[in-house]
Amino acid sequence: MKLPRLSLLSQICITHLISHIHMLVLPILMPVMLMTRQDIDFIKIGFAISVFNIVSAVVQAPVGIFVDKLGPKRVLIVGLIIGSLSFLSLGFINHYIWLIIAMAIAGLANAVYHPADYAILSQNVIEKKMGRAFSLHTFSGFVGFAITPTLMLTVSSFYNVNMAFIVSGVIGLIAALILIPKASNEQNKSQQDKQSIDKTVQTTKVKRLPLITPAIFSMFVLFLLLSLSGGSIQNFSVSALIKGYGISLDDANIALTAFLITSSVGVLVGGQLADYSKRHGLIATGALVITALIALIIATSPISSTIVITLLIGMMGFLSGIIAPSRDMLVRNIAPKGSEGRVFGIVSTGFNVGGTIGPILFGWLLDQNHPRGIFWSAAIFMVLTAMIAFYQEIKGEKRK
Structure with a gap:
């Protein structure tokens, strides 16, 4: 594999940033929409958001197969254009039925990003820089989350909600234009690679790989558990x-902000660690165990100091960030060459499943007046995740 030009990594990071902007557009604009439209309420908007996530969860694994067959760059461009057009359309069509349809289309497009992004990076970045590439990819998503509230609320305040939807669509289409010039080159390369793989299969009589293996399923569960612990x-x-804990709303938000900021820093540090060490399972296991211990301290201690809480949650964020690149490297290690899209598509579905289960579980805990159960849950899910990561480490499965 040749070392990719920086432009390739930059393009992938930009598309990941756009994907995270699109994920937050409707939740961020929800309060403004409720004030300006008479045909919707919280339940209706919540249902539209659920449609987005459910569609994305259902189609992500099949999309991963298309990524491997058709080429990740082409599928990525198509998904980016479709998702951008769906949000753009919401700036012109103000009917609730169309909101549901558009969010379903956007959910389909959202399923493209992880399989395509990871396939492109896995196939083009040299091994010794793979961890840093994965960390920058994850970091760009965090940046997308960070800028979306300010961007959407600023546009809607100076203009209106419709213009905010239009802007979210237009920036996605601009990103697609950046990718299109390279797509034809990649398609030619992918056809050549496919012919080479076919010849190898015919020569060595390699059997067709199963869709799901125990290793892939274990990583699916790992992603699900990470979604639950992180979502909590x-x-x-x-x-x-x-x-x-008797902490005010402002102070609680400061603690959450600390978690998000330190997570971003931790991702970059984790990328360096993932490149300097091949023991990705041990890195993830160690960070998860320490994070679980911190969550247990918060869950069991009578802490009322905002400073202490913020420091502890900030430490959890930093360690959670460190985990991400090693997590991605663990998935790459079990993905046969040429099947990265399929594997990442399957395991990333765990995020969507966790995102569906988590709100119900954690909402129930709060309704039952068990607020400390949020941190107990985080600790339990992290310990379970650590067990899977450690198992993957001792099993020592490598790329084929």
Whole structure:
């Protein structure tokens, strides 16, 4: 594999940033829409968001197969254009039925990003820089989350909600234009690679790989558990801190902000670690165990100091960030060459499944007046995740 030009990594990071912007557009604009439209309420918008996530979860694994067959860059461009057009259309069509249809289309497009992005990086980045490439990819998604509230609310305040939807679509189409010139080159390369693989298969009589293997399933579970532990802190820690620790809304949000910022820093550090060490399972295991211990301290201790809580949650964020590149390297290690899209598509579905289960579980804990259960849950899920990561390490499965 040749070392890719920086432009390739930059393009992938830009598309990942756009994908995270699109994931937050509707939730961020929800309050403004409720004030300006009479045909919707919280439940209706919540249902539209659920449609987005459910469609993405259902189609992500099949999309991964298309990524391997058709070429990741082409599929990525198509997904980016379709998703961008769906959000753009919401700026012109103000009917609730269309909101549901558009979010279903956007969910389909969202399923493209992880399989395509990871396949492109796995096939083009040299081994010794793979961890840093994965970390920059993840970091770009965090940046997308960070800028979306300011971008969408600023546009909607100066213009209106429709213009905010239009802007979210237009920036995605601009990103697609950046990718298109390289797509034809990649298609030619992918056809050559396919012919080479076919010849190898005919010569060596390699058997067709199964869709799901025990290793792929274990990584699917790992992603699901990471989604549950991360979602408990990102989405419910503020409510838990207010109800269970007597901390104000402002101070609880400061703690959550610390978690998000340190996670971004941790991802970059984790990329360096993933490149300097081949023991990706041990890195993930160690970080997960320490993070679980911190969550247990918060869950069991009568802490009321905002500073202490913020420091502890900030440490959890940093360690959670460190895990991400090693997590991705573990998946890459079990992905046969040429099947990266399929494998990443399957395991990434765990994020969507966890994102569906988590809110129900954590909402129930808060409704039952168990706010500390949020941190207990995080600790339990992290320990389970650590066990899977350690198993992958001792099993020592490598790329074929």
